[in-house]
Amino acid sequence: MHKQLSSLRKSLSSKLFLGSTYHILANKTICWFHRSEEITMAKSSELAIVELNNLLREKDGLNEIEAAKIEELIAELRPHPYQPAVQRIIDGFTHFKIHNFDKNPELYCKLANGQSPQYLVFACSDSRVSPSIILNFQPGEAFMVRNIANLVPPFNQIRYSEVGAIIEYAITALKVSNILVIGHSRCGGIKRLMSHPEDGSVPFDFIDDWMKIALPAKLKVLKEYEDYDFEEQCKFCEMESVNNSLANLRTYPYIESGINNKSIGLLMGGYYDFVSGEFKLWKYETHITKPVTIPSNH
Structure with a gap:
């Protein structure tokens, strides 16, 4: 069971960002990661949570420490809403990017030069x-x-x-x-x-x-x-x-x-x-x- 958990965690860590650092990207979107990656990450998270919940239901093979680790990992994988102050900044930049920056490429190209x-x-x-x-x-x-x-x-x-x-x-x-x-x-x-x-x-x-x-x-x-x-x-x-x-x-x-x-x-x-x-x-x-x-x- 311990090896199964370690293998699952290692597999997930290669696909998911489990940290709490905010990234504001100038290309395509503003979020924790690129939009195409976000979809992949979200699906991976959902599948992982399902698999971990299945493990929890099989409690006969788990001790208390292993069960606690699974619950901790599930908590890490669940999507957390942004704090309102952070969401406001994200929404603001998204609006600017879509309605200003992307619609005025000549202006911003000119401004990039001085x-x-x-x-x-x-x-x-x-x-x-x-x-x-x-x-x-x-x-x-x-x-x-x-x-x-x-x-x-x-x-x-x-x-x-x-x-x-x-x-x-x-x-x-x-x-x-x-x-x-x-x-x-x-x-x-x-x-x-x-x-x-x-x-x-x-x-x-x-x-x-x-x-x-x-x-x-x-x-x-x-x-x-x-x-x-x-x-x-x-x-x-x-x-x-x-x-x-x-x-x-x-x-x-x-x-x-x-x-x-x-x-x-x-x-x-x-x-x-x-x-x-x-x-x-x-x-x-x-x-x-x-x-x-x-x-x-x-």
């Missing part, structure tokens, strides 16, 4: 604000930066090196010609900035220090809109913070040089209101131009 995006886009990390969704950017169109409250710090080679590296690469290597900073409604970062206690307490390890980048926007709003309620002040600050980031962009030598030699065409501010479904867009020059509102029924 990128030349027209836009450098700063947006918030907020899960409700995806530039690729709200502005319908396609792969290769926009070089994206996402952080808390869509902030651009002023040029500083010691602090904020990640943002500096992104800007430098986008302008000097990718030759991006248009820059857009997008703010949005009900921003948690701006709300934190506007409600930050004046006693100097810092309950967060990183957030409060990061939000100090937008402090000039807060001070301006408190001065110019002091009679407005807190929610309205936050909305004004969400937009004014965009202007503050646009001004900070001009402290980067690559951007200032690009503006002067006209390799950079536009510095733009945007504001996405996901409550009303509207998007405001304005230019930053030596002054802020009047926003153009793109309504929800446009």
